[in-house]
Amino acid sequence: MRITKIFTIIMLLVSVAGFAQGGSKKLDKIIKRDYQIIECTISKMSDKTVEYSLPGETLQISLDVSQIARIDFSSGRSQTFDVAAASSPVSSSVSSNPVIANAPMKTNTIAVLPVPYVNSDNLQSSEDMSKFAQNDLYNKLLDKSANILPLTVQDLRTTNSLLHKAGIDHNNIDDTPIEDLERILGVDNIVAAKVSFTMSSSSTATTYNSGNAKISDNDKKLKTNDISTTTANTQMYYYYTVYFDMYKNSTKIYSQTRKPFLNLKDSWIDSVSYLLKRSPIYVKR
Incomplete structure (x- = not known):
């Protein structure tokens, strides 16, 4: 009888241990690139997909490996997926991504890129001034369309729309190869400009005195009634450097740098006009 009880207790312990192990079965972990963690059981892997099922389910779910950063298997082994390889369809080839696919090539067409407008003191870039400068250069080319024949200017909305779809703006335009921008x-043809500047201020104060003087009848002394007014004036000075480049078929055909003679807020506009008129695309007619 005692042996039977001991055997029963042992079997009970084995059953409890087995249940505990089954209830706490270790799962695989998929860590996605958006930092989502999926606890699951992986059943199949290939170069393109990973198939898995969630706890308590038999449904097989397929996940593209381009969305996976790492897998921690229940065995303790980890597998990391190459970020560069997964992102290459987006960044390494313009033609492989439909968002930034090649636009139909229009020969003898020039596009005006966004113009970075940067404060050199703090490296802050102004989006509003960048758009203003791009519009100014675009309008100058339109006004002188007869002087740049046979070139035509691509509509600014078209240019900015295509750049926006490709994730390019005034902040990263300088980091994008010209050959990619042309595609x-x-x-x-492309015209690329950049405006860099620093600022300083100068303050002056002007004092103006007014009043009158009279002689008192009683004591014959001179009395004055003076009024003094001081006006402060602060003048801002802008020190610009304008960079101006032109490209044809990915080759730089013109590159100039100019500093305006005057230190006024809009002096950079004069430098843009000066450089444009001396560029190889401009012909006096």
């Missing part, structure tokens, strides 16, 4: 925009 994205579908043009064989």
